[in-house]
Amino acid sequence: ENIFDRSRMAPKTPIKNEPIDLSKQKGCTPERNPITPVKILDRPQPDPWTPTANLKILVSAASPDMRDREKKKELFRPIENSEQSDTPDSLQYDIVDDSTVDEFEKQRPSRKQKSLGLLCQKFLARYPNYPLSTEKTTISLDEVASILGVERRRIYDIVNVLESLHLVSRVAKNQYCWHGQHNLSQTLKMLQEAGELQYGELMTSQHKEQDLEYKFGEQKKETVPDSQDRPLLDFSEPDCSSASANSRKDKSLRIMSQKFVMLFLVSKTKTVTLDIAAKILIEETQDTVDHSKFKTKVRRLYDIANVLTSLGLIKKVHVTEERGRKPAFKWIGPVEFPEKTDELREHCPTSDPLPGTQGEACVQYQTSATGKQRFTRHTSFNSAQPCEATRRKVSSEPNSPREEKQASIVNSDENCSKMINLAAVCRQKIEEDTGNKACDAKTVLNSAKNSNITLPLSLLPVPGDSDFCVNPLPQAVFPVVQADVPSFSLPIGISSQASHPSTPAASKTENGKPTLVPNQPFLCFPSSSLFMLCGGLQENNLNELLPTAGDLGNRSAEAQAAVFPTVCQKRSSHKCSSPSTPVADEEPAAKKQMLEHSFLPLSLVVPKKPSESPKAESSQGSGSSAAVHLETDHLDLSSLAAPEVVANKEPTKPLGCQEQEKPSQNKDPDEPPPGNEHVSKENANQPFQPQYLYVQPTAGLSSFNFLFSANQAPGAISLATNQMPSLSVPCVMVPSAALPSFPLVCSPPFTSPLSPVPDGSFSAAASTNFSMSSLASTTPVFISTTAVVTPKVSPAPSVDPQQPAQPALHLSPVLTRSYSAVKLDSPVCMGHPMTLLKLQQPSSAPLTPKSIRPAHHEAFFKTPGSLGDPVAWKKNEGNQTRNASSVQRRLEISSTSPD
DNA sequence: CACTCCCGCCAATTA
DNA sequence: TAATTGGCGGGAGTG
Secondary structure, eight states, rough: OOOHHHHHHHTTOOEEEEEEEHHHHHHHHHHHOOOOOHHHHHHHTTTTOOHHHHHHHHHHHHHHHHHHEEEEEETOOOHHTTTTTHHHHHHHHHHEEEEEHHHHHHHOOOGGGHHHHHHHHHHHSSSSOOOOSSSEEEHHHHHHHHHTTHHHHHHHHHHHHHHHSSEEEETTTTEEEEEETTHHHHHHHHHHHIIIIIIHHHHHHHHOSOOOOGGOOOTTHHHHHHHTTTHHHHHHHHHHHHSSSSSHHHOOHHHHHHHHHHHHOOOOSEEEHHHHHHHHHOOOOOOOOOHHHOOOOOOOOHHHHHHHHHHSSSSEEEEEEEEEEEEEEEEESSSSSSIIHHHHHHHHHHHOOOHHHHHHHHHHHHHHHHHHHHHHHHHHHHHHHHHHHHHHHGGGGGGGGHHHHHHHHOOOOOOOOOHHHHHHHHHHHHHHHTTTTIIIIHHHHHHHHHHTOOOOHTTTOOOOOOHHHHHHHHHHHHHHHHHHHHHOOOOOOOHHHHHHHHHHHHHHHSSSOSSSSSTOOOOOOSSSSOOHHHHHHHHHHHHHHHHHHHHHHHHHHHHHHHHHHHHHHHHHHHHHHSSSSSSSTOOOOOHHHHHOOOOHHHHHHHHHHHHHHHHHHIIIOOSSSSSHHHHHHHHHHHHTTSSSSSHHHHHHHHHHHHHHHHHHHHHHHTSSSSSHHHHHHHHHHHSSOOOOOOOOOOOTTEEEEEEEOOSSSSOOOGGGGGHHHHHHHHOOOOTTTTHHSEEEOSSOOOOOSSSTOOOOOOTTSSSSSEOOHHHHHHSOOOOSSSSSTTTTTSSSOTSSSSSSSHHHHHHHOOOOOGGGGSSSSSSSOOOOOOOOOIIIIIIIITSSSSSSHHHHHHHHHHHHHHEEEEEEEHHHHHHHHHHHIIHHHHHTTTTTTTT
């Protein structure tokens, strides 16, 4: 108002005209127009006319911010303020009268204008909600603080809350990375899960006041009151609280923020009153929170609430209770978490967060595997959680594994944290479920299991590593198993499901069968970065697995393991992708690094396996069989990596390797060309029918083609059988950066001539061509599951018939399926070459440019139609009848059609 | 007066 | 040791 007046006034000086705006005019006049006192007097009568008063008014009206800004000399951003009058004011002011402003402005801007909420809006206005995956926006605290004209302290308040939701992550001192809301749904989902675990019971028991509670209360029994809960919490929280038990950070605004959000997510009404929240958040066991403490908590909650309000996640409301009206906040953000949740949910009504579970599973898996593995895993974790960990030393130490986990969880920033959280959640779930229950009930996984698989765990053990299986954890394994299982038993269904996590429809369609698989297939990775093509992988895995399994128990185990990861990845990818660009946002360098780190170890291990697999066995010798160990390792790795592609790959590799070997032998001659044929051959050869064939083009690798042969998964038969050896070669990890370089072409038809197979059928998905030639040769990038192994690498390899090259094959299939999945970021390290693909563009390219994720899904699945070579399919089917159903569908749809 | 929550001291962490 | 983070609570602005 004032502004207008002023503007008017200014020009006009006199303005007697409008009595209406007297007050305004007053303000205006005095300020700008030295001129017309008289007029002013006239009109303003009602109010205090003194010039000063006017000034004050103006000032207050105007934005203090403006002043500040001026002081700072920074320009305003109209944007931020847009909503409020402030913006206009500021703008106008700026425009209209700067000079005058100063005078007036001196006055303090109203408190509102300095509110954290407004500041947050300004802050948020600077960054896109859904930044392109490719571009990573770095935020300099100093810069932002100066731009926004506030002390840095205030920026911390904002950033800490945003960080808790993974909208940003800290990359370095004074530097944050903006991720946007791509992963918000995932984060919320995680928080919801964690919240359920943590607070479900509590809420119920403790606070009835609100509705919160008991939504579930206990789905998970485990949520045992405290012990578990805490872990969960920890998990949920990015911080390293675990590491440093009580360091100040534990109290950090971040954690509070997450907990606060959890309360909303857990609350039936989605409304939480401040006092209740404060009580709940004062974890102190005691209720006797002293008043001061309570007050402090409330203050903090206001801080958080202001930021969340700016994000549009909550709004302020008042609830009237007996006592009277209490301040409260209502959740107005998303309640459902489409991506993952949906899919999961579809499968499992229970609505548990599969992803989390899976993630956890993965983790456990790793853990369970071997002591070494554990370490590795831990390491990986730590690495995985670069941000926080880095930030805070704390977590670094390896304490008890558990703690580490937590710590890691805590540490992990966004991605990591998510992963961690998921893992934690999974863990809990697992525990609860331990048996089957959890899995079954909740997630799709269960369904998948049910349908296809029996018990993953059991499977795992089979391989030989009792350790592996046993130790680990059922829990961890569990999830994996599920995925795996399905794959085994129902390769098709599983794969399909996996692949399509994001797109339900697709999955459904794919499944053909209702199957169950849906859930299984995917592993949920918290971070988008990890996108794996689960579907592809799964399929591949399945195929491979199947064959493998048939052949070797070990393989089966591997397969499972592989699958699991794969699944996870898929989920993640799907989920991630669907919302926004899959890859990028979240995966910051840190992640990559983490991944890499984690992988590295893995990779190291892996490498051995593939090429050495035989060796490995012998060398390792430990346990029942070397092979087993290898597998285990892989598994572990995978589990570690799980989130990442790598993990998946590894597992796959083994399988793949084995398969490859066989196939390779048989195939060698054939090579890539006809993927189908190869596949078929392989299948034939192998006890199992490899569903996928991965065809690599020549050793040259200029392009890798993955074909999913007939069935869905064309396994990765790589032409390269020859290459197989190469596969054996350790995995290569490709830095995220590198990834981009890799051209992965998933989609469309194979580029490679090799695979005649492709037929057009594979749309993008089906055939994955990697034109990695460069990569292949140089680096081994590999898509995890699949096949991309670099042939070159170790040619020899396959000493072991079983393991050696195979990895590649497996991988390839995976790739193909998931082709999109590949993540560059995470280097894949699997023992085998893994190709990483970025789903985003590459995959998308083939598909639809736009929605990469969706596209993927659809493309994969849908494409089939396009794919069209029914014939090929048929062939495959013939070979592999098993899959035909869902799996094939997938394959067809997705990539398979290559044939 | 109660609700909000800004402000900035100053300790914990980091670099 | 200096700088960065961020807990914390006094106390002011608002209604």
